[in-house]
Amino acid sequence: MxxxxxxxxxxxxxxxxSLKSVREALIRLEDSIVFSLIxxxxxxxxxxxxDRLYLKxxxxxxxxxxxxxxxxxxxxxxxxxxxxxxxxxPEDLPSPLVPSYNYPQVLHPAGASVNITKTIWNMYFxxxxxxxxxxxxxGNYASTLASxxxxxxxxxxxxxxxxxxxxxxxxxxxxxxxxxxxxKDKDALMRMLTFERVxxxxxxxxxxxxxxxGQEVTIEDKEDDNVDCKVNPSVVSRLYGDWIIPLTKLxxxxxxxxxxx
Amino acid sequence: MxxxxxxxxxxxxxxxxSLKSVREALIRLEDSIVFSLIxxxxxxxxxxxxDRLYLKxxxxxxxxxxxxxxxxxxxxxxxxxxxxxxxxxPEDLPSPLVPSYNYPQVLHPAGASVNITKTIWNMYFxxxxxxxxxxxxxGNYASTLASxxxxxxxxxxxxxxxxxxxxxxxxxxxxxxxxxxxxKDKDALMRMLTFERVxxxxxxxxxxxxxxxGQEVTIEDKEDDNVDCKVNPSVVSRLYGDWIIPLTKLxxxxxxxxxxx
Numbered sequence: 001m002x003x004x005x006x007x008x009x010x011x012x013x014x015x016x017x018s019l020k021s022v023r024e025a026l027i028r029l030e031d032s033i034v035f036s037l038i039x040x041x042x043x044x045x046x047x048x049x050x051d052r053l054y055l056k057x058x059x060x061x062x063x064x065x066x067x068x069x070x071x072x073x074x075x076x077x078x079x080x081x082x083x084x085x086x087x088x089x090p091e092d093l094p095s096p097l098v099p100s101y102n103y104p105q106v107l108h109p110a111g112a113s114v115n116i117t118k119t120i121w122n123m124y125f126x127x128x129x130x131x132x133x134x135x136x137x138x139g140n141y142a143s144t145l146a147s148x149x150x151x152x153x154x155x156x157x158x159x160x161x162x163x164x165x166x167x168x169x170x171x172x173x174x175x176x177x178x179x180x181x182x183x184k185d186k187d188a189l190m191r192m193l194t195f196e197r198v199x200x201x202x203x204x205x206x207x208x209x210x211x212x213x214g215q216e217v218t219i220e221d222k223e224d225d226n227v228d229c230k231v232n233p234s235v236v237s238r239l240y241g242d243w244i245i246p247l248t249k250l251x252x253x254x255x256x257x258x259x260x261x
Numbered sequence: 262m263x264x265x266x267x268x269x270x271x272x273x274x275x276x277x278x279s280l281k282s283v284r285e286a287l288i289r290l291e292d293s294i295v296f297s298l299i300x301x302x303x304x305x306x307x308x309x310x311x312d313r314l315y316l317k318x319x320x321x322x323x324x325x326x327x328x329x330x331x332x333x334x335x336x337x338x339x340x341x342x343x344x345x346x347x348x349x350x351p352e353d354l355p356s357p358l359v360p361s362y363n364y365p366q367v368l369h370p371a372g373a374s375v376n377i378t379k380t381i382w383n384m385y386f387x388x389x390x391x392x393x394x395x396x397x398x399x400g401n402y403a404s405t406l407a408s409x410x411x412x413x414x415x416x417x418x419x420x421x422x423x424x425x426x427x428x429x430x431x432x433x434x435x436x437x438x439x440x441x442x443x444x445k446d447k448d449a450l451m452r453m454l455t456f457e458r459v460x461x462x463x464x465x466x467x468x469x470x471x472x473x474x475g476q477e478v479t480i481e482d483k484e485d486d487n488v489d490c491k492v493n494p495s496v497v498s499r500l501y502g503d504w505i506i507p508l509t510k511l512x513x514x515x516x517x518x519x520x521x522x
Binding site: 028031032035038039042048049054055058062065066069070073074075076077078079081082085097098101102103139140141142143145146150153201204205208209212213215217218219230 | 289292293296299300303309310315316319323326327330331334335336337338339340342343346358359362363364400401402403404406407411414462465466469470473474476478479480491
């Protein structure tokens with residue numbers, strides 16, 4: 001039920017965080033990511049939503065405008081008070097209308113500011129989106145962009161969770177990590193953070209989730225499992241293997257490099 | 262892949278619509294509704310988001326403010342140009358920034374204005390939400406309300422699809438329906454629109470979807486199917502049986518009563 005590794009469960013002790021709770025949050029986020037892709041795939045690619053020339057007299061695409069304004073609204077409702085949430089357009093966000101909620105401060109302050117949303121934005125729109133949407137234009141740009149926002153937020157949250165992963169691992173072996181951090185040895189850090197067997201398992205699991213959540217469910221049990229899925233499971237596996245896992249480790253390394261400041 | 266019964270597939274002939282395409286859209290919307298409930302259930306109930314006294318100096322709840330502002334943004338991106346989309350707060354919506362998309366005009370103009378979003382709003386917040394969220398407050402009101410909005414929009418879209426269902430059925434048997442419409446005989450219309458066997462099948466199917474989409478997927482195949490689901494499947498069955506199906510029929514009757522104006 002809990003969506004967060006930290007905010008509710010461990011709020012009694014503000015510095016407490018466990019690898020188990022972080023893992024559970026990451027596994028739950030896999031479901032969110034798969035659902036969000038399936039929902040986006042209801043619509044075709046819808047190119048005008050991403051074309052900077054489409055909205056005359058504006059220098060932005062409809063997508064940029066939509067995400068910026070949506071983030072304004074989310075900021076007013078307090079979204080970015082939670083250290084797990086990272087905005088794509090952090091400039092000029094309004095203050096929350098709501099009283100501040102006492103989120104536990106788990107991260108090291110210098111590392112908390114790691115933000116690779118620009119990389120995620122480019123990956124999502126330029127590489128991922130064409131892989132799982134049909135060609136075409138159905139005119140439903142608002143609901144298309146609302147779905148894009150849900151995808152972006154889920155993927156970004158997953159990747160920036162790397163900060164919490166890194167913090168847990170650092171606390172578990174501070175001496176080993178401190179030596180590599182002091183030497184600014186990115187390669188050594190990357191090696192310490194890489195577990196190929198776990199990464200393969202994650203890729204297989206998200207592929208399976210795409211098959212199960214993307215199937216056509218009917219009342220009759222079907223014999224044939226090789227049915228069309230709403231999003232190709234191999235695309236979801238590739239999303240993790242090519243982008244989410246490497247970018248999460250990039251966040252982890254960036255976080256650790258600032259961990260002793 | 263198509264999310265709509267009409268907009269893309271049948272756009273060659275603006276008045277064409279088939280029961281088969283409407284049924285496919287309704288079945289696809291079941292998946293969206295189940296996904297949206299599962300995503301909302303990541304967070305506990307989060308009462309302050311719905312409390313009119315929480316935001317001082319405003320007469321609204323954070324939920325009202327959030328949905329209103331989100332609908333403004335969606336209106337700018339053209340959402341309500343699509344006759345399948347019905348806003349919760351239709352007052353003072355801004356004009357679209359985007360050129361108008363030529364949605365096929367399938368509905369009778371008088372019936373197109375049927376809007377029961379107030380009933381849906383009250384049902385969702387007062388009856389449904391407490392049934393599938395845990396008690397508690399995790400502070401994540403922005404992402405909670407964003408999930409509420411997705412739930413509301415999916416449920417509302419499903420219910421207001423009744424207009425298209427009614428239009429198809431009317432075209433299929435105009436004489437039978439016209440007689441009941443001219444007599445303003447709501448009971449006769451309701452009887453003509455009720456197929457208990459189909460309704461039972463829909464309830465069983467959405468219950469099964471809640472089981473499949475809400476399960477904890479692991480790489481190992483599990484023997485035990487009686488695992489906890491993220492949203493209780495019986496709540497989803499009840500959502501359809503107690504609210505979605507009856508409210509859809511209410512929309513169908515309201516639409517038909519204006520069909521000959």
